[in-house]
Amino acid sequence: MxxxxxxxxxxxxxxxxxxxxxxxxxxxxxxxxxxxxxxxxxxxxxxxxxxxxxxxxxxxxxxxxxxxxxxxxSYTYDVLHCDDLGKWGKHLYPLLLQVLQERGYKGRFAQNMASMPPWSGLKHFPHVTTSDYTDGQSYYDILKYRLMAGLHCTTEERISRLNGYIKKYECFCMKITKEHGKKFDFPKQHACVHLIDDLREKGTTNHHTTRLGEGFHQELARIDENQEAIALIQMRVDQSDRARRALAEEQSSETSDPTDEGNEFDPDQHWSCGSSTKWTTSRVIEDEMKGDRRYDKFDAKICWHHCLYLTYQSLEDWTERRDILQCNRSFHGHLRHDFVLVNTTDSTDLPCAHLYDLFTCKSLDGKKHDIALVSMLKHSSWKPNTLWDGCRVYEEPKESQLVFMKYFIRGAYMSPGFDSGKQNVTYLVDTSDYDMFLRARN
Ligand SMILES: [Zn+2]
Structure with a gap:
């Protein structure tokens, strides 16, 4: 005051x-x-x-x-209190709900949020407008708007982009003041003024965040030490398992069963399959998927998978990340087919595919090939009422294609195109994580 x-x-x-x-x-x-x-x-x-x-x-x-x-x-920008709980949780989100209420869209908003598909690590909101979310993580999950401020690794180029976003944010706030009478004269709004200097002087915001819980910091060192020890033990166990499996495989190479292989990573490939069936013939899959034209004319010795572990190098800080993609007609009782970014030779902007099935096929020479049945999405001409920067709307054609898994880049979180009036319209959620945000060049 x-x-x-x-x-x-x-x-x-x-x-x-x-x-x-x-x-x-x-x-x-x-x-x-x-x-x-x-x-x-x-x-x-x-x-x-x-x-x-x-x-x-x-x-x-x-x-x-x-x-x-x-x-x-020493006073430093804190994304939890300034952004997640502050600007968003205390100021912008209540205003958004109020505006939606006034225009009669609050119910639709809640309905759409409840219909968002699941994604690993993302909180699901079955009753977004009626529940009272008091923790910063929930607000962050509702709108990951402050991605650029939260990057764990930054560069001059990223700082200058952030600077541009702050200017843009200020313009939007002025507009909100004009249209809704909302005043932005509160300290957490002003904190943005110091954010850029803080990044230069003190490093990225994850080094001075209170997100981990204010009383938790002393615990961190011990947890880190324990994790290091666990990782070392795990590594030894894995090495021993690998040696044992290699020996067993040598002894009976033909009778090996993929379900016993677990999710072992081949060091030469960036993906591995999981939730696999036993080796079977294409006939079995064709029978099971009878009536679905995409499965006609299979002809190989095939192993079926329902889950894909895809590792990639994050554009945020160049460390390794992993997406767990589901391709399952009964994932916790629900149909779930995730999406994936594909490395194609055509010039499509962020080529994206809907995963329908994952197979390993054995060719006559005994070589194994990891292949997926996908629908390659096309860019749609439909546009939402409110276009945002980098908005990418896709449409899914009826035809499917087989694609080698080696061309997969990483998973993609897609939102249904609510209100498009079409079932097959989706758009890319480029705020699902830092890597996707940078990949989408926002
Ligand atoms: Zn100040």
Whole structure:
């Protein structure tokens, strides 16, 4: 409630909404001077007025006495309180619900959110508008809007893009103020002003987040140590398992059963199959899928899988990530066919396919080939009412194709094209994670 509420700078209360202006930064020297001037003020009123014009109390700051330390620079942007719980959870999301309510769309919004397909790691919201979500993670899952601020690895190019987003965000906020009377003069809005400097001085926001739980930080070191030990043990167990399997395979190469092979990774390939059947003939699959034209004329020795583990290098920080893709007519009792990005030679923007089935086929020379039955999506001419930057709408044709799994890049989370009036229209959720966000060049 102070006239100058920012711990870093001297932004006046009524300017908190302004994200492109620069404000004088606080320093130990200047703040100490104000305190000393206040001590020798002629009377109480003059003293109060002086302190108020800097948002201070008549209290000596203990941190001033420590050398090599500037308490005003230690205050740091926190995505949990500033964004997830703050701007979004406390301000924009309630306004969004209010606007949807006024226009009679709240029910439809809840319905659409409940109809979103499942995706590994994503929270599902069966009653999004009636439940009270108080944790930051829920708000983050509802709208992963602040991806660029949360990247675990950044570059000058990414910082300059973030700068552009902040400017854009400010414009949208001005529009919201104009159309809905919403004021943005609160400290968490202003925090954006310091975000870029914080990234340069202190590294990416994951290094100074409170998302892990404020009391949890001391626990982290011990957990890290335990995980390291577990990883080492796991590695030894895996090595021993591999050696044992290699020996067993040598002894009976023909009778080997893929279901016993688990999800073992071939170091030369970036995917591996799971939930597999025993080796069978194409006849069995054809019979089981009778009536589905996509399965006509199979002819090979085939093993069927219902799950695909796909590893890829993340564009965010170049570490290895893994998507678990389901291709299952009864995944926890529900039909689930995930989507995948495919490396094709044509110039389609982010080629995407709907996975219908996963097979390993044995050719006559005994070689195994991992193949998927997919529908390659085409870009659709349908557009939603509100077009957003990088909006990619796809349409699924009836025909299917066989594609080698080696051409798969990573999984893709797709949303049904609600209100398109067509069953086969989907759009890419490019905010599903950091890698996808960067891949979609947003
Ligand atoms: Zn400030």
């Amino acid at each position: 102070a006239n100058f509420p920012c711990p870093c700078c001297l932004v006046p209360q009524e300017e908190l909404h302004s994200l492109s202006k620069e404000f004088t930064l606080r320093t130990t020297a200047t703040m100490k001077q104000v305190y000393e001037n206040a001590l020798v003020a002629r009377n109480k009123t003059e003293q109060e007025n002086l302190l108020k014009s800097f948002g201070l109390h008549l209290t000596e700051n203990f941190f001033w006495s420590l050398s090599h330390l500037d308490p005003y620079r």
